[in-house]
Amino acid sequence: GESVGLHLPTLSVQEGDNSIINCAYSNSASDYFIWYKQESGKGPQFIIDIRSNMDKRQGQRVTVLLNKTVKHLSLQIAATQPGDSAVYFCAETLLYNFNKFYFGSGTKLNVKP
Template sequence: GESVGLHLPTLSVQEGDNSIINCAYSNSASDYFIWYKQESGKGPQFIIDIRSNMDKRQGQRVTVLLNKTVKHLSLQIAATQPGDSAVYFCAEKVAGGYQKVTFGTGTKLQVIP
């Protein structure tokens, strides 16, 4: 798995509880936001996205909230399961053209059985 030279923020959650992972983004021009999940030994996997004209979007067991005023993004996972254990990255992008996706530092989610 990944070795962590710099300790990631870690969130420990009991199985069955809800998880909330927070992210502050930096570019006020960003208008497209994505959450990725990275499991050990794998690449980042898309979870959910949201555009800046929305403040909430729901998927299966996941909800993303966007607060543009304070440049804050959160990912809520309902009824957290052991398979949710991973590192979660928020990412931002300026929509349109060839703008790159910029990732945040990541938060490690540990689910306690």
């Protein structure tokens, strides 16, 4: 089956710096990707998504980049804040599968004040 993994299990950044969280996926047929943020004791929260016909999408302080050639996703967070501290997951799916998502194991982001 599909597998989604992350390069770095833990990332520590200084408040105000930019953060980059990476993710590799294995199914070249996946055509829809989502980044989720999960705070302690809560369910995953949608951050941003991207379809395979795009290579970049921007939201508020966040940008997702998709490189289909090497099957790589990244999440960039600008001006990281203490409230951004959480575990971040990327998830992939095939849209015709009506969002049967495959999640990676997550990257913990620690923001130091």
